[in-house]
Amino acid sequence: MSSDLASQLSLDHGGTILLAVMDGVGDIPIPEFGGLTPLEKARTPNLDKLASAGALGQHLPVGRGITPGSGPGHLSIFGYDPVKYLVGRGALAALGIDFKLQHGDLAARINFCTLDSDGIVLDRRAGRISTELCIELVAALKPISIPGVEVFVEPVKEHRACVIFRGQGLSEGIHDTDPGLVGEKPLEITASAPGAELAVEAVSEFVRKASLILKDKSPANGLLLRGFALHEDFPTLTDLFKLNPAAVALYPMYRGVASLAGMEQYSSEPADLDGEVQAAKKALMDGRDFVFLHHKYTDSSGEDGDHKRKVAEIEKFDRAVPGLLDCGFDVICITGDHSTPCPMKLHSWHPVPVLIHGGPQRTGWSGRFTEREAAAGALGTFNGDELMPLMLAAAGRLAKFGA
Numbered sequence: 001m002s003s004d005l006a007s008q009l010s011l012d013h014g015g016t017i018l019l020a021v022m023d024g025v026g027d028i029p030i031p032e033f034g035g036l037t038p039l040e041k042a043r044t045p046n047l048d049k050l051a052s053a054g055a056l057g058q059h060l061p062v063g064r065g066i067t068p069g070s071g072p073g074h075l076s077i078f079g080y081d082p083v084k085y086l087v088g089r090g091a092l093a094a095l096g097i098d099f100k101l102q103h104g105d106l107a108a109r110i111n112f113c114t115l116d117s118d119g120i121v122l123d124r125r126a127g128r129i130s131t132e133l134c135i136e137l138v139a140a141l142k143p144i145s146i147p148g149v150e151v152f153v154e155p156v157k158e159h160r161a162c163v164i165f166r167g168q169g170l171s172e173g174i175h176d177t178d179p180g181l182v183g184e185k186p187l188e189i190t191a192s193a194p195g196a197e198l199a200v201e202a203v204s205e206f207v208r209k210a211s212l213i214l215k216d217k218s219p220a221n222g223l224l225l226r227g228f229a230l231h232e233d234f235p236t237l238t239d240l241f242k243l244n245p246a247a248v249a250l251y252p253m254y255r256g257v258a259s260l261a262g263m264e265q266y267s268s269e270p271a272d273l274d275g276e277v278q279a280a281k282k283a284l285m286d287g288r289d290f291v292f293l294h295h296k297y298t299d300s301s302g303e304d305g306d307h308k309r310k311v312a313e314i315e316k317f318d319r320a321v322p323g324l325l326d327c328g329f330d331v332i333c334i335t336g337d338h339s340t341p342c343p344m345k346l347h348s349w350h351p352v353p354v355l356i357h358g359g360p361q362r363t364g365w366s367g368r369f370t371e372r373e374a375a376a377g378a379l380g381t382f383n384g385d386e387l388m389p390l391m392l393a394a395a396g397r398l399a400k401f402g403a
Protein backbone atom coordinates (compact mmCIF):
# COMPACT_ATOMS: atom_id res chain seq x y z
CA MET A 1 0.00 0.00 0.00
CA SER A 2 2.62 2.47 1.10
CA SER A 3 4.75 2.09 -2.03
CA ASP A 4 1.71 2.25 -4.38
CA LEU A 5 0.69 5.54 -2.83
CA ALA A 6 4.29 6.74 -2.87
CA SER A 7 4.39 5.89 -6.56
CA GLN A 8 1.40 8.16 -7.20
CA LEU A 9 2.87 10.97 -5.11
CA SER A 10 6.43 10.76 -6.43
CA LEU A 11 7.99 13.83 -8.05
CA ASP A 12 10.43 13.89 -10.94
CA HIS A 13 12.71 16.27 -9.05
CA GLY A 14 14.25 16.67 -5.62
CA GLY A 15 17.33 15.41 -3.84
CA THR A 16 19.62 12.56 -4.80
CA ILE A 17 19.68 9.27 -2.92
CA LEU A 18 22.36 6.67 -2.22
CA LEU A 19 21.15 3.29 -0.98
CA ALA A 20 24.16 1.35 0.34
CA VAL A 21 23.42 -2.26 1.19
CA MET A 22 25.60 -4.36 3.45
CA ASP A 23 24.22 -7.74 2.42
CA GLY A 24 22.93 -9.82 5.35
CA VAL A 25 24.23 -7.28 7.90
CA GLY A 26 21.70 -7.98 10.68
CA ASP A 27 22.76 -10.53 13.28
CA ILE A 28 22.04 -11.89 16.76
CA PRO A 29 24.21 -11.89 19.91
CA ILE A 30 27.44 -13.84 19.50
CA PRO A 31 28.49 -15.75 22.66
CA GLU A 32 32.21 -15.29 21.80
CA PHE A 33 31.61 -11.52 21.75
CA GLY A 34 30.01 -11.61 25.22
CA GLY A 35 26.57 -11.29 23.68
CA LEU A 36 27.35 -8.44 21.30
CA THR A 37 26.37 -8.63 17.65
CA PRO A 38 29.01 -8.09 14.93
CA LEU A 39 27.67 -4.54 14.38
CA GLU A 40 28.04 -3.86 18.12
CA LYS A 41 31.48 -5.46 18.28
CA ALA A 42 32.84 -3.62 15.23
CA ARG A 43 34.70 -0.32 15.58
CA THR A 44 32.65 1.99 13.37
CA PRO A 45 33.47 5.65 14.09
CA ASN A 46 32.10 6.85 10.73
CA LEU A 47 28.82 4.96 10.94
CA ASP A 48 28.44 6.15 14.55
CA LYS A 49 28.75 9.76 13.44
CA LEU A 50 26.21 9.18 10.68
CA ALA A 51 23.84 7.47 13.13
CA SER A 52 23.72 10.44 15.47
CA ALA A 53 23.34 12.91 12.60
CA GLY A 54 20.63 10.78 10.95
CA ALA A 55 17.77 8.55 12.03
CA LEU A 56 17.64 4.81 12.70
CA GLY A 57 14.96 2.18 12.40
CA GLN A 58 14.59 -1.40 11.25
CA HIS A 59 12.85 -2.99 8.30
CA LEU A 60 11.17 -6.34 7.80
CA PRO A 61 12.14 -7.36 4.25
CA VAL A 62 9.03 -9.47 3.59
CA GLY A 63 7.15 -9.75 6.85
CA ARG A 64 7.39 -10.97 10.42
CA GLY A 65 8.89 -14.44 10.62
CA ILE A 66 9.59 -14.63 6.89
CA THR A 67 13.15 -15.43 5.81
CA PRO A 68 13.86 -13.85 2.43
CA GLY A 69 16.30 -14.72 -0.32
CA SER A 70 18.50 -11.88 -1.53
CA GLY A 71 16.23 -11.31 -4.55
CA PRO A 72 13.06 -10.49 -2.60
CA GLY A 73 15.16 -8.75 0.07
CA HIS A 74 16.49 -6.29 -2.49
CA LEU A 75 13.25 -5.84 -4.42
CA SER A 76 11.55 -4.96 -1.17
CA ILE A 77 13.99 -2.17 -0.30
CA PHE A 78 13.76 -0.92 -3.90
CA GLY A 79 10.05 -0.34 -3.18
CA TYR A 80 8.48 -3.45 -4.73
CA ASP A 81 6.02 -5.73 -2.99
CA PRO A 82 8.35 -8.76 -2.78
CA VAL A 83 5.48 -11.25 -2.76
CA LYS A 84 3.87 -9.83 -5.88
CA TYR A 85 7.16 -9.43 -7.73
CA LEU A 86 8.73 -12.81 -7.20
CA VAL A 87 11.69 -13.38 -9.50
CA GLY A 88 13.45 -16.69 -9.93
CA ARG A 89 17.20 -16.95 -9.60
CA GLY A 90 17.51 -18.17 -13.17
CA ALA A 91 16.22 -14.85 -14.46
CA LEU A 92 18.43 -12.95 -12.01
CA ALA A 93 21.50 -14.90 -13.10
CA ALA A 94 20.79 -14.13 -16.77
CA LEU A 95 20.15 -10.44 -16.09
CA GLY A 96 23.27 -10.32 -13.93
CA ILE A 97 25.51 -11.15 -16.88
CA ASP A 98 23.75 -8.43 -18.88
CA PHE A 99 21.84 -10.92 -21.02
CA LYS A 100 18.91 -9.03 -22.50
CA LEU A 101 15.97 -11.15 -21.40
CA GLN A 102 12.78 -10.70 -23.41
CA HIS A 103 9.23 -11.04 -22.21
CA GLY A 104 8.40 -14.76 -22.08
CA ASP A 105 12.00 -16.06 -21.92
CA LEU A 106 12.53 -19.03 -19.62
CA ALA A 107 15.87 -18.89 -17.78
CA ALA A 108 17.57 -21.37 -15.46
CA ARG A 109 20.88 -21.58 -13.65
CA ILE A 110 23.30 -24.31 -14.64
CA ASN A 111 25.72 -25.91 -12.21
CA PHE A 112 28.37 -27.99 -13.95
CA CYS A 113 28.83 -31.10 -11.81
CA THR A 114 30.82 -34.31 -11.61
CA LEU A 115 28.98 -37.60 -12.18
CA ASP A 116 30.28 -41.15 -11.70
CA SER A 117 29.91 -43.84 -14.38
CA ASP A 118 26.38 -44.62 -13.14
CA GLY A 119 25.36 -40.99 -13.46
CA ILE A 120 25.40 -40.37 -9.70
CA VAL A 121 26.40 -36.88 -8.54
CA LEU A 122 29.85 -36.93 -6.92
CA ASP A 123 30.36 -33.17 -6.72
CA ARG A 124 27.55 -30.66 -7.30
CA ARG A 125 30.08 -27.97 -8.27
CA ALA A 126 32.66 -30.09 -10.13
CA GLY A 127 35.34 -28.88 -7.69
CA ARG A 128 34.46 -25.25 -8.49
CA ILE A 129 36.07 -25.38 -11.93
CA SER A 130 37.74 -22.24 -13.24
CA THR A 131 35.72 -19.64 -15.09
CA GLU A 132 37.92 -20.35 -18.16
CA LEU A 133 36.82 -23.99 -18.18
CA CYS A 134 33.23 -22.88 -17.66
CA ILE A 135 33.52 -20.69 -20.79
CA GLU A 136 34.93 -23.69 -22.72
CA LEU A 137 32.10 -25.97 -21.65
CA VAL A 138 29.51 -23.33 -22.50
CA ALA A 139 31.07 -22.95 -25.97
CA ALA A 140 30.62 -26.71 -26.46
CA LEU A 141 26.94 -26.43 -25.50
CA LYS A 142 26.14 -23.36 -27.60
CA PRO A 143 25.47 -25.29 -30.86
CA ILE A 144 22.59 -27.20 -29.25
CA SER A 145 19.38 -26.55 -31.14
CA ILE A 146 15.82 -27.48 -30.30
CA PRO A 147 12.98 -27.30 -32.82
CA GLY A 148 10.71 -24.32 -32.20
CA VAL A 149 12.77 -22.93 -29.32
CA GLU A 150 15.84 -20.72 -29.40
CA VAL A 151 18.48 -21.70 -26.84
CA PHE A 152 21.17 -19.45 -25.35
CA VAL A 153 23.86 -20.80 -23.02
CA GLU A 154 26.01 -18.26 -21.19
CA PRO A 155 28.87 -18.59 -18.68
CA VAL A 156 28.53 -16.91 -15.27
CA LYS A 157 31.43 -17.71 -12.90
CA GLU A 158 33.35 -20.86 -11.90
CA HIS A 159 30.93 -23.84 -12.14
CA ARG A 160 27.93 -21.60 -12.78
CA ALA A 161 26.34 -20.83 -16.12
CA CYS A 162 22.82 -20.15 -17.31
CA VAL A 163 20.53 -21.25 -20.08
CA ILE A 164 17.73 -19.26 -21.64
CA PHE A 165 14.92 -20.76 -23.73
CA ARG A 166 13.05 -18.42 -26.05
CA GLY A 167 9.81 -19.53 -27.69
CA GLN A 168 6.04 -19.39 -27.53
CA GLY A 169 4.16 -20.83 -24.58
CA LEU A 170 7.04 -21.62 -22.21
CA SER A 171 6.28 -21.86 -18.51
CA GLU A 172 8.39 -21.76 -15.35
CA GLY A 173 6.51 -24.62 -13.73
CA ILE A 174 9.51 -26.97 -13.77
CA HIS A 175 11.26 -28.62 -10.84
CA ASP A 176 15.01 -28.22 -10.34
CA THR A 177 17.08 -31.19 -11.52
CA ASP A 178 19.63 -30.57 -8.75
CA PRO A 179 19.07 -33.30 -6.13
CA GLY A 180 20.62 -30.89 -3.60
CA LEU A 181 23.07 -33.51 -2.31
CA VAL A 182 25.70 -35.92 -3.59
CA GLY A 183 25.11 -39.65 -3.99
CA GLU A 184 21.92 -39.19 -6.03
CA LYS A 185 21.25 -38.92 -9.74
CA PRO A 186 20.15 -35.59 -11.20
CA LEU A 187 16.35 -35.48 -11.07
CA GLU A 188 14.20 -36.00 -14.14
CA ILE A 189 12.68 -32.91 -15.73
CA THR A 190 9.15 -32.74 -14.36
CA ALA A 191 6.43 -30.13 -14.25
CA SER A 192 5.67 -28.42 -10.94
CA ALA A 193 2.53 -26.79 -12.31
CA PRO A 194 0.00 -27.47 -15.07
CA GLY A 195 0.69 -26.09 -18.53
CA ALA A 196 4.43 -26.72 -18.52
CA GLU A 197 4.40 -29.47 -21.18
CA LEU A 198 6.22 -27.42 -23.84
CA ALA A 199 8.84 -26.24 -21.41
CA VAL A 200 9.41 -29.75 -20.02
CA GLU A 201 9.89 -31.02 -23.56
CA ALA A 202 12.36 -28.27 -24.52
CA VAL A 203 14.37 -28.52 -21.31
CA SER A 204 14.51 -32.34 -21.50
CA GLU A 205 15.80 -32.14 -25.06
CA PHE A 206 18.44 -29.63 -23.98
CA VAL A 207 19.59 -31.79 -21.05
CA ARG A 208 19.73 -34.90 -23.25
CA LYS A 209 21.91 -33.17 -25.86
CA ALA A 210 24.06 -31.40 -23.25
CA SER A 211 24.70 -34.67 -21.38
CA LEU A 212 26.01 -36.30 -24.56
CA ILE A 213 28.39 -33.38 -25.17
CA LEU A 214 29.65 -33.32 -21.57
CA LYS A 215 29.88 -37.02 -20.77
CA ASP A 216 33.56 -37.49 -21.70
CA LYS A 217 34.77 -34.20 -20.16
CA SER A 218 36.56 -33.94 -16.83
CA PRO A 219 36.05 -32.94 -14.04
CA ALA A 220 32.74 -31.42 -15.13
CA ASN A 221 30.84 -34.12 -17.03
CA GLY A 222 27.25 -33.28 -16.15
CA LEU A 223 24.92 -30.43 -15.39
CA LEU A 224 22.22 -29.56 -12.87
CA LEU A 225 19.49 -27.04 -13.55
CA ARG A 226 17.91 -24.80 -10.93
CA GLY A 227 15.70 -21.78 -10.49
CA PHE A 228 13.55 -21.91 -13.63
CA ALA A 229 12.05 -18.47 -14.08
CA LEU A 230 9.94 -16.89 -16.78
CA HIS A 231 10.85 -13.31 -17.45
CA GLU A 232 7.92 -10.97 -17.49
CA ASP A 233 7.90 -7.24 -18.01
CA PHE A 234 8.64 -5.48 -14.78
CA PRO A 235 7.97 -1.83 -13.88
CA THR A 236 11.22 0.06 -13.35
CA LEU A 237 12.06 2.62 -10.68
CA THR A 238 11.57 5.22 -13.40
CA ASP A 239 8.02 3.93 -14.00
CA LEU A 240 7.28 3.69 -10.29
CA PHE A 241 9.08 6.60 -8.65
CA LYS A 242 10.29 8.84 -11.51
CA LEU A 243 13.91 8.06 -10.65
CA ASN A 244 16.90 7.87 -12.96
CA PRO A 245 18.58 4.97 -11.16
CA ALA A 246 22.00 3.33 -11.29
CA ALA A 247 23.62 0.34 -9.61
CA VAL A 248 27.10 -0.55 -8.47
CA ALA A 249 27.41 -4.24 -7.60
CA LEU A 250 30.21 -6.75 -8.03
CA TYR A 251 28.15 -9.96 -8.15
CA PRO A 252 25.94 -11.01 -11.07
CA MET A 253 22.85 -11.76 -9.05
CA TYR A 254 22.69 -8.24 -7.55
CA ARG A 255 23.34 -6.65 -10.91
CA GLY A 256 20.45 -8.81 -12.12
CA VAL A 257 18.00 -7.63 -9.51
CA ALA A 258 19.13 -4.04 -10.10
CA SER A 259 18.62 -4.25 -13.84
CA LEU A 260 15.12 -5.66 -13.28
CA ALA A 261 14.42 -2.42 -11.43
CA GLY A 262 15.72 -0.53 -14.47
CA MET A 263 19.03 0.55 -12.95
CA GLU A 264 21.92 1.35 -15.28
CA GLN A 265 25.02 -0.65 -14.29
CA TYR A 266 28.23 1.16 -13.37
CA SER A 267 31.29 -1.05 -13.16
CA SER A 268 33.84 -0.44 -10.43
CA GLU A 269 37.55 -0.27 -11.08
CA PRO A 270 39.13 -1.86 -9.12
CA ALA A 271 36.44 -4.42 -8.27
CA ASP A 272 36.34 -3.62 -4.57
CA LEU A 273 34.60 -1.25 -2.18
CA ASP A 274 36.85 1.71 -3.11
CA GLY A 275 36.08 1.12 -6.77
CA GLU A 276 32.39 0.93 -5.94
CA VAL A 277 32.52 4.29 -4.16
CA GLN A 278 34.19 5.86 -7.21
CA ALA A 279 31.56 4.30 -9.49
CA ALA A 280 28.75 5.68 -7.29
CA LYS A 281 30.33 9.12 -7.53
CA LYS A 282 30.52 8.86 -11.32
CA ALA A 283 26.87 7.83 -11.50
CA LEU A 284 25.90 10.88 -9.46
CA MET A 285 27.98 13.16 -11.69
CA ASP A 286 26.23 11.61 -14.72
CA GLY A 287 22.95 12.91 -13.34
CA ARG A 288 21.67 9.73 -11.70
CA ASP A 289 19.40 10.61 -8.79
CA PHE A 290 19.24 7.16 -7.18
CA VAL A 291 22.28 4.92 -6.77
CA PHE A 292 22.29 1.46 -5.23
CA LEU A 293 25.65 0.21 -3.95
CA HIS A 294 26.07 -3.41 -2.85
CA HIS A 295 28.60 -4.81 -0.35
CA LYS A 296 28.45 -8.61 -0.46
CA TYR A 297 30.92 -9.88 2.08
CA THR A 298 28.96 -9.21 5.26
CA ASP A 299 26.55 -11.89 4.02
CA SER A 300 29.24 -14.39 2.94
CA SER A 301 30.95 -14.20 6.35
CA GLY A 302 27.56 -14.66 8.06
CA GLU A 303 26.83 -17.72 5.93
CA ASP A 304 30.26 -19.12 6.83
CA GLY A 305 29.50 -18.50 10.51
CA ASP A 306 32.67 -16.40 10.69
CA HIS A 307 31.73 -13.64 13.15
CA LYS A 308 35.25 -12.18 13.23
CA ARG A 309 35.29 -11.80 9.47
CA LYS A 310 31.84 -10.23 9.57
CA VAL A 311 33.18 -7.65 12.02
CA ALA A 312 36.11 -7.02 9.67
CA GLU A 313 33.74 -6.55 6.71
CA ILE A 314 31.62 -4.10 8.69
CA GLU A 315 34.77 -2.17 9.65
CA LYS A 316 35.87 -2.18 6.02
CA PHE A 317 32.51 -0.69 5.05
CA ASP A 318 32.87 1.88 7.82
CA ARG A 319 36.18 3.03 6.32
CA ALA A 320 34.36 3.62 3.01
CA VAL A 321 31.76 5.89 4.63
CA PRO A 322 33.76 9.15 4.34
CA GLY A 323 34.17 8.46 0.62
CA LEU A 324 30.44 7.87 0.29
CA LEU A 325 29.74 11.16 2.07
CA ASP A 326 32.19 12.94 -0.25
CA CYS A 327 30.21 11.83 -3.31
CA GLY A 328 27.66 14.51 -2.44
CA PHE A 329 24.35 12.63 -2.28
CA ASP A 330 21.59 14.52 -0.46
CA VAL A 331 20.31 11.40 1.28
CA ILE A 332 22.32 8.35 2.27
CA CYS A 333 20.59 5.21 3.45
CA ILE A 334 22.56 2.31 4.88
CA THR A 335 20.88 -1.01 5.51
CA GLY A 336 20.86 -4.69 4.55
CA ASP A 337 18.58 -6.85 2.41
CA HIS A 338 17.99 -9.31 5.29
CA SER A 339 19.83 -10.61 8.34
CA THR A 340 22.38 -13.42 8.13
CA PRO A 341 23.20 -14.32 11.75
CA CYS A 342 26.60 -15.99 12.08
CA PRO A 343 25.38 -18.61 14.61
CA MET A 344 22.71 -19.69 12.08
CA LYS A 345 24.95 -19.59 8.97
CA LEU A 346 21.76 -18.78 7.07
CA HIS A 347 19.53 -15.89 6.10
CA SER A 348 16.94 -15.18 8.77
CA TRP A 349 13.69 -13.35 9.43
CA HIS A 350 15.17 -10.88 11.95
CA PRO A 351 14.55 -7.19 11.23
CA VAL A 352 17.36 -5.31 9.50
CA PRO A 353 18.87 -2.06 10.85
CA VAL A 354 18.31 1.04 8.71
CA LEU A 355 20.11 4.37 8.86
CA ILE A 356 18.85 7.38 6.90
CA HIS A 357 21.09 10.43 6.82
CA GLY A 358 20.04 13.64 5.11
CA GLY A 359 16.81 15.57 4.84
CA PRO A 360 14.80 16.60 7.89
CA GLN A 361 15.18 13.76 10.40
CA ARG A 362 14.58 13.17 14.10
CA THR A 363 18.30 13.22 14.72
CA GLY A 364 20.13 12.63 17.96
CA TRP A 365 18.10 9.60 19.02
CA SER A 366 20.84 7.12 18.27
CA GLY A 367 24.58 6.99 18.68
CA ARG A 368 25.53 3.82 16.80
CA PHE A 369 24.36 1.78 13.82
CA THR A 370 23.43 -1.44 15.63
CA GLU A 371 20.45 -3.79 15.86
CA ARG A 372 19.70 -2.61 19.41
CA GLU A 373 19.76 1.10 18.58
CA ALA A 374 17.88 0.51 15.33
CA ALA A 375 15.08 -1.24 17.25
CA ALA A 376 14.73 1.85 19.45
CA GLY A 377 15.32 4.35 16.65
CA ALA A 378 13.20 7.27 15.47
CA LEU A 379 12.05 5.53 12.29
CA GLY A 380 10.58 2.56 14.15
CA THR A 381 9.96 -0.85 12.60
CA PHE A 382 8.52 -0.89 9.09
CA ASN A 383 8.13 -3.12 6.06
CA GLY A 384 11.01 -3.24 3.62
CA ASP A 385 8.95 -1.75 0.80
CA GLU A 386 8.28 1.31 2.98
CA LEU A 387 11.97 2.19 2.88
CA MET A 388 11.68 3.69 -0.60
CA PRO A 389 8.94 6.15 0.50
CA LEU A 390 11.09 7.09 3.51
CA MET A 391 14.12 7.79 1.30
CA LEU A 392 12.00 9.69 -1.25
CA ALA A 393 10.45 11.79 1.50
CA ALA A 394 13.86 12.60 2.98
CA ALA A 395 14.96 13.72 -0.49
CA GLY A 396 11.84 15.89 -0.94
CA ARG A 397 10.57 13.72 -3.79
CA LEU A 398 7.05 12.98 -2.49
CA ALA A 399 4.11 15.38 -2.84
CA LYS A 400 1.56 15.88 -0.08
CA PHE A 401 -1.36 13.45 0.00
CA GLY A 402 -4.73 15.19 -0.23
CA ALA A 403 -5.63 18.83 0.34
Ligand code: ZN
Nearest residue numbers: 023024070337
Ligand atom coordinates in the same frame (compact mmCIF):
# COMPACT_ATOMS: atom_id res chain seq x y z
ZN1 ZN B 1 21.40 -10.97 0.62
